[in-house]
Amino acid sequence: MKVIGIVGMPASGKGEVSRIARDLGIPVVVMGDAIRERVKKAGLPPTDANLGAMSGKLRSELGMDAIARITIPVIEATTAPVVLVDGIRGDYEVAAFRERFPEFTLIGIVSSFETRYARLANRGRSDDSLTAEELRARDERELGWGLGRALAQADYTVVNEGTLEEFVAEVRALLCRPAAGGRE
Numbered sequence: 001m002k003v004i005g006i007v008g009m010p011a012s013g014k015g016e017v018s019r020i021a022r023d024l025g026i027p028v029v030v031m032g033d034a035i036r037e038r039v040k041k042a043g044l045p046p047t048d049a050n051l052g053a054m055s056g057k058l059r060s061e062l063g064m065d066a067i068a069r070i071t072i073p074v075i076e077a078t079t080a081p082v083v084l085v086d087g088i089r090g091d092y093e094v095a096a097f098r099e100r101f102p103e104f105t106l107i108g109i110v111s112s113f114e115t116r117y118a119r120l121a122n123r124g125r126s127d128d129s130l131t132a133e134e135l136r137a138r139d140e141r142e143l144g145w146g147l148g149r150a151l152a153q154a155d156y157t158v159v160n161e162g163t164l165e166e167f168v169a170e171v172r173a174l175l176c177r178p179a180a181g182g183r184e
């Protein structure tokens with residue numbers, strides 16, 4: 001089973017990569033869904049603060065690779081030859097996936113703070129109404145989980161500073177490359 005991981009700062013374009021993969025027929029497992037599910041079960045609204053607190057709780061109880069370990073059986077259950085996993089936040093998670101899936105490939109998505117902040121303003125998800133300070137705080141929280149170290153371990157890096165069309169073309173080409181875990 002080939003597993004492709006996506007890592008990037010908040011609003012760098014990871015969700016767009018998932019959409020492109022689905023269009024190519026590659027199933028996508030979103031690590032954040034495990035957190036959203038648990039926040040919902042706890043009867044809490046899916047705010048940035050609640051999602052962050054639940055992630056922190058799982059990591060402190062089960063270890064820094066907790067969400068990866070919760071996600072591995074979900075990936076395996078797809079029984080697909082290629083699966084994309086969205087939501088990697090730390091180097092411990094990368095290590096867990098690399099250990100379980102020898103053909104694991106990590107793709108890093110990179111966008112500047114200004115670009116990410118401008119795109120968030122247009123997205124309108126329930127946890128998106130952020131000031132620049134709040135986005136900085138979200139960045140800091142995720143960097144604290146080892147996001148920078150995970151990005152540094154990427155096998156491929158895509159800079160997402162241009163148009164969506166340019167990004168889509170670059171990601172499609174990458175996902176179709178056999179060396180990147182692609183389908184051909």
Ligand SMILES: Nc1ncnc2c1ncn2[C@@H]1O[C@H](COP(=O)(O)OP(=O)(O)OP(=O)(O)O)[C@@H](O)[C@H]1O
Binds near residue numbers: 015119164165
């Ligand atoms: N190149 C681009 N041009 C214009 N808009 C873009 C581009 N890339 C992504 N976007 C938009 O920016 C927003 C953030 O992207 P996306 O949701 O994919 O980020 P993310 O990394 O999944 O974010 P998060 O970490 O918060 O889940 C989305 O509305 C997306 O459609």
